[in-house]
Amino acid sequence: GMVNGQKIPSQVLRELASVYYNSILSAPKTPIRAVVGTNLITVLRPFMMYAGAKFGRGADRAQQAVAAATIDAIGKAYSESWKVFKYNWQQGLHNKKMSYQGRFDLPTDLQNFKRLGKYAEEFGSPSEKMMYRGLNTLVNLNTSPLMRYSQNAMGAGDAAARTVIGRFTARIRAAQEGVEKGIPLDQLTDYARAQEQRFADQIFKMGDGNMMVVTDEAALMAGREATMTRDVEGWMKAFETLQNNPVGMLFFPFVRTGYNAIRLTVQHTPLEAFSKRYRDIMAGQNLEKYGLTAADLPAEKALMEGRIAVGSSIVAMASIGAAMGNIYGDLPRDKEMRDLWRQEGIKPHTMRIGNTLVSYRDIEPFNTVIATAANVFNYQHALDEDIKTELLETLTFMAAAAVVDKSMLAGVDDLASVLDPEGLLNKGSTLGGKFARSGLPYTGLIGSIGDLLDANQKEANNMLEMMIKRDALFKSLVPPKYDMLAKDRSGVKFEPPGSQPLLRAFNFLSPVAITNTSGDSVKTTLYEMGYNLPEVTKTYKGLRLTSKERSTMQKYISMSSLRKDLEKVFDSKSFKNGFAEFKKLQLRRRNGYRVEDQEFYKMVQKVFRRAKREAYLKMVGENPTFADKLKEAKVKKNLGGRGRYDEIDRLLNIPK
Numbered sequence: 248g249m250v251n252g253q254k255i256p257s258q259v260l261r262e263l264a265s266v267y268y269n270s271i272l273s274a275p276k277t278p279i280r281a282v283v284g285t286n287l288i289t290v291l292r293p294f295m296m297y298a299g300a301k302f303g304r305g306a307d308r309a310q311q312a313v314a315a316a317t318i319d320a321i322g323k324a325y326s327e328s329w330k331v332f333k334y335n336w337q338q339g340l341h342n343k344k345m346s347y348q349g350r351f352d353l354p355t356d357l358q359n360f361k362r363l364g365k366y367a368e369e370f371g372s373p374s375e376k377m378m379y380r381g382l383n384t385l386v387n388l389n390t391s392p393l394m395r396y397s398q399n400a401m402g403a404g405d406a407a408a409r410t411v412i413g414r415f416t417a418r419i420r421a422a423q424e425g426v427e428k429g430i431p432l433d434q435l436t437d438y439a440r441a442q443e444q445r446f447a448d449q450i451f452k453m454g455d456g457n458m459m460v461v462t463d464e465a466a467l468m469a470g471r472e473a474t475m476t477r478d479v480e481g482w483m484k485a486f487e488t489l490q491n492n493p494v495g496m497l498f499f500p501f502v503r504t505g506y507n508a509i510r511l512t513v514q515h516t517p518l519e520a521f522s523k524r525y526r527d528i529m530a531g532q533n534l535e536k537y538g539l540t541a542a543d544l545p546a547e548k549a550l551m552e553g554r555i556a557v558g559s560s561i562v563a564m565a566s567i568g569a570a571m572g573n574i575y576g577d578l579p580r581d582k583e584m585r586d587l588w589r590q591e592g593i594k595p596h597t598m599r600i601g602n603t604l605v606s607y608r609d610i611e612p613f614n615t616v617i618a619t620a621a622n623v624f625n626y627q628h629a630l631d632e633d634i635k636t637e638l639l640e641t642l643t644f645m646a647a648a649a650v651v652d653k654s655m656l657a658g659v660d661d662l663a664s665v666l667d668p669e670g671l672l673n674k675g676s677t678l679g680g681k682f683a684r685s686g687l688p689y690t691g692l693i694g695s696i697g698d699l700l701d702a703n704q705k706e707a708n709n710m711l712e713m714m715i716k717r718d719a720l721f722k723s724l725v726p727p728k729y730d731m732l733a734k735d736r737s738g739v740k741f742e743p744p745g746s747q748p749l750l751r752a753f754n755f756l757s758p759v760a761i762t763n764t765s766g767d768s769v770k771t772t773l774y775e776m777g778y779n780l781p782e783v784t785k786t787y788k789g790l791r792l793t794s795k796e797r798s799t800m801q802k803y804i805s806m807s808s809l810r811k812d813l814e815k816v817f818d819s820k821s822f823k824n825g826f827a828e829f830k831k832l833q834l835r836r837r838n839g840y841r842v843e844d845q846e847f848y849k850m851v852q853k854v855f856r857r858a859k860r861e862a863y864l865k866m867v868g869e870n871p872t873f874a875d876k877l878k879e880a881k882v883k884k885n886l887g888g889r890g891r892y893d894e895i896d897r898l899l900n901i902p903k
Contacts, residue, residue, distance in 0.1 A: 274691030299553025339399030464538030515558030592744025
């Protein structure tokens, strides 16, 4: 409502939003990943300075020495930051003010809401009292340490990172003073260490709990950069407006984080040279806008040059690794190839070491530059992949994929699907299940526990199944997927490669996930062919199967001779020759050469059709009504094809 011309947000909507955010942030890995990422960005600053001074625009031995002196400060800085972390963690547990204020002042808001309770109880109507009591219960739930542990940990981690940056700033300024005084460079670290506290007294002030709090503008801005909390600028502010809308919040929950992630990524590429900040700092102008002084300028220049140099080097190395098939970027844009990745055990944003995949997804800020480089090369294995044929198209889509995955733009596709009737038909159940489950507590936590306890993938079709397919409490109710290509032909449920119990336990908490690929020659061959394996059991003779029917068909196929028959095909001379020639000639769909039309592909297709037919016969024997469904679908198709709409109308009016 409006009070004195000022819009007052609805407390009910605010609390429902809190449930949503607490829920999606509740996975145990989330705060660990955030704290590690923030502090990685922080601790790399002096190393980037050194790289810039060494490999930037002319080697600068003085700034190399300044960077080395700052590296020397890491141990002391983190020793102090650990105390700051513990203090802020305790403050968060008791809903007290942390050292650094975020977007919302929770302690003050909570205090003001509690004050309203006195007036509600004394002057409110029975319905108003009931409303306040219900809302108070929701407030208590949302502010409970059991609900806010993730946000409390991230807030404490941010405070620790800001402390480290403050200490780095003090050491840099002490070292710069030494350079100006002519201190020999081999003695600069000792000088800076001795003079650091004098500068720290200018950068920090004593805050609550006898904790030192950064007040220096340059250190504050660097802290906001590392903690991804800089204000959104430019046209991207439109997404913040959407985020403040109850519906928009579902699609764009973390606008500020996404904006800052993109900005930080750009700083590690040559594109940064086109930014106004880069031009200003290199020209030594408008320094006050960035909280800098003339004394800060040499180190800041070295930092910017170092980031560009290191980022460019990583892109080059990632390109080589991806070209060799050892680095993977974002998931492919077509669903068939995404499903094949899952079947083979390939995870997005991973590096291959033998059959082991190590995730780089949370290694900020290099994850996006690595993914962008890897995306260009990830399709070279595909026989009939259009994306690989034109470099410009590849670069455009793949660079966009990396940026979208990193930023608030990831919600645009979901929003477009809702607004488009065809998209809503295809993705409605998935989106509905995701949003509905996120509106309930502990989505992330229960989903993570579900993955830990049960690695079996599920056949989820409708909205309810989508909601609970990862839920530790209910995922067993969703029909399981079966491994149709397993070496064990007794009917093995499908678990993606890398689902061993010890690996699942490690990945439950580790910010760097480790998995492995299948190492299965049959699965690898189908993957290289681009064979649409996951779509095999979605329909039978045009009839779209239910989750239970798909699961049953997979079970019977996993007990058939499918694998043996495929191995025989793959060993045949006609398959080997056709497969090799198609790859050698690099034939493409746009030139009229569809992989589905090739003899070697049809040989594989024939094996799968035979296995499906055998599975269908067993399904009919177990459930005769399935045959009736297939017959009914065929009758409807024939009636429509002959224009017999009178018969169709009669069928529609038959009582169910």
